[in-house]
Amino acid sequence: MKYAFAKRVRHLQSSAVRDILKVVNQGNIISFAGGLPDDGLFPAKAIEDAFSRAFSKGNKALQYGETEGYRPLREVILERMAEKDITGFTADHVLMTTGSQQAIDLFSRVLISPGDVILTEEPTYLAALQVFQSYEATIIPVKCDEDGMIMSDLLSKIKLYKPKIMYVVPTFSNPAGRVWTLERRKELIKLIHKHHVLVFEDDPYGDIQFTNEGYTPIAALDDGSHVLYTSTFSKTAVPALRTGWIVGPYQVIRMMAQAKQANDLHSNSLAHQALYELCRHFDLDGHIQSIRELYAHRKDVMVESLSAAKKSGIITFEEPKGGMFLWLEASANVNTQALLPRAIQKGMAYVPGAPFYAGEPKQNTLRLNFTHATDEEIVKGMQALLTMFQEVEEETSLIK
Numbered sequence: 098m099k100y101a102f103a104k105r106v107r108h109l110q111s112s113a114v115r116d117i118l119k120v121v122n123q124g125n126i127i128s129f130a131g132g133l134p135d136d137g138l139f140p141a142k143a144i145e146d147a148f149s150r151a152f153s154k155g156n157k158a159l160q161y162g163e164t165e166g167y168r169p170l171r172e173v174i175l176e177r178m179a180e181k182d183i184t185g186f187t188a189d190h191v192l193m194t195t196g197s198q199q200a201i202d203l204f205s206r207v208l209i210s211p212g213d214v215i216l217t218e219e220p221t222y223l224a225a226l227q228v229f230q231s232y233e234a235t236i237i238p239v240k241c242d243e244d245g246m247i248m249s250d251l252l253s254k255i256k257l258y259k260p261k262i263m264y265v266v267p268t269f270s271n272p273a274g275r276v277w278t279l280e281r282r283k284e285l286i287k288l289i290h291k292h293h294v295l296v297f298e299d300d301p302y303g304d305i306q307f308t309n310e311g312y313t314p315i316a317a318l319d320d321g322s323h324v325l326y327t328s329t330f331s332k333t334a335v336p337a338l339r340t341g342w343i344v345g346p347y348q349v350i351r352m353m354a355q356a357k358q359a360n361d362l363h364s365n366s367l368a369h370q371a372l373y374e375l376c377r378h379f380d381l382d383g384h385i386q387s388i389r390e391l392y393a394h395r396k397d398v399m400v401e402s403l404s405a406a407k408k409s410g411i412i413t414f415e416e417p418k419g420g421m422f423l424w425l426e427a428s429a430n431v432n433t434q435a436l437l438p439r440a441i442q443k444g445m446a447y448v449p450g451a452p453f454y455a456g457e458p459k460q461n462t463l464r465l466n467f468t469h470a471t472d473e474e475i476v477k478g479m480q481a482l483l484t485m486f487q488e489v490e491e492e493t494s495l496i497k
């Protein structure tokens with residue numbers, strides 16, 4: 098049978114990360130590929146207690162719920178958003194989603210018609226690119242440096258393409274671990290107001306910071322009209338409950354809620370009730386502090402394992418100030434995609450950088466997750482990676 102799939106799924110490809118994970122899960126390979134939190138940190142007992150509390154409310158806890166999500170949880174989220182200076186919203190401006198991934202999808206569903214331009218960072222979150230492609234968007238990457246998007250490039254692309262939407266991960270981005278400076282965030286706000294661009298700010302990692310610098314979300318600089326802010330419980334509590342949220346202008350949230358009705362009626366309301374109980378009876382902020390400490394330590398182990406190679410110029414990277422990823426650039430002659438099978442043979446896996454680019458990829462880049470492997474595994478895995486790069490250097494000099 099030849100299945101006549103819709104035009105819009107023609108360009109859909111399986112996620113490089115998911116495919117790698119499948120291979121990696123089968124063998125004895127140290128994986129730095131997925132964006133997996135450390136299993137040991139999951140507050141399993143507190144979550145069990147939270148579910149018991151939800152169940153103690155009787156069978157109504159098991160009933161269909163509102164599309165927008167369990168209202169008391171939305172109120173808790175507003176409190177947590179206010180701590181980040183995201184204010185001026187009510188529970189009606191909050192939509193609970195099945196992971197923040199669904200927020201990306203619903204946003205795209207209500208705003209992208211085939212051929213519409215969306216501006217993104219370069220590189221950017223692979224699974225967001227997949228969503229935009231599935232809605233047949235024209236994705237235009239904007240040049241970035243270590244301080245965020247380069248505003249002159251953004252302005253020229255706004256003038257050229259007249260986009261109505263943008264997608265950014267300004268705090269500890271996936272994959273680059275990049276943090277935008279406050280100045281760039283403020284400049285962005287000025288530009289989007291002047292040119293009427295709606296921004297989707299994706300912030301799953303903002304809470305996982307290793308310094309006390311504190312970062313102002315772009316949404317906190319807005320007046321509630323031009324920025325939609327999304328985050329998730331996946332990295333701070335557990336990903337299995339698949340609970341994220343989006344806060345922003347009412348008209349957009351309302352349209353997304355209608356799209357959600359067509360999509361799945363509502364997210365898992367039992368999980369919402371449990372997360373509400375968790376936020377009320379468990380020290381989530383204390384827990385986030387333990388996450389920060391462990392991940393900062395693992396990041397240190399990874400940076401230390403790579404430091405000699407960085408000094409000798411074989412690789413370059415910026416030390417992450419938060420989040421879950423280290424973005425590495427190898428010598429120009431290295432193709433990380435082609436080398437992945439060899440890395441796996443050596444017992445480690447990473448995600449090649451190329452799929453994170455909407456434009457011309459840098460083939461010598463790769464993403465390493467530092468939150469899931471143990472210290473010993475990180476040391477061993479980095480040794481294997483560097484040995485492979487060393488071999489490639491030697492092979493290349495032989496050819497020369």
Ligand SMILES: Cc1ncc(COP(=O)(O)O)c(C=O)c1O
Pocket residue numbers: 132195196197198199222266271299301328329330331336340341
């Ligand atoms: C930048 C970014 N956005 C969104 C997500 C989706 O997270 P979830 O759907 O688990 O909330 C991820 C997950 O890794 C991510 O890295």
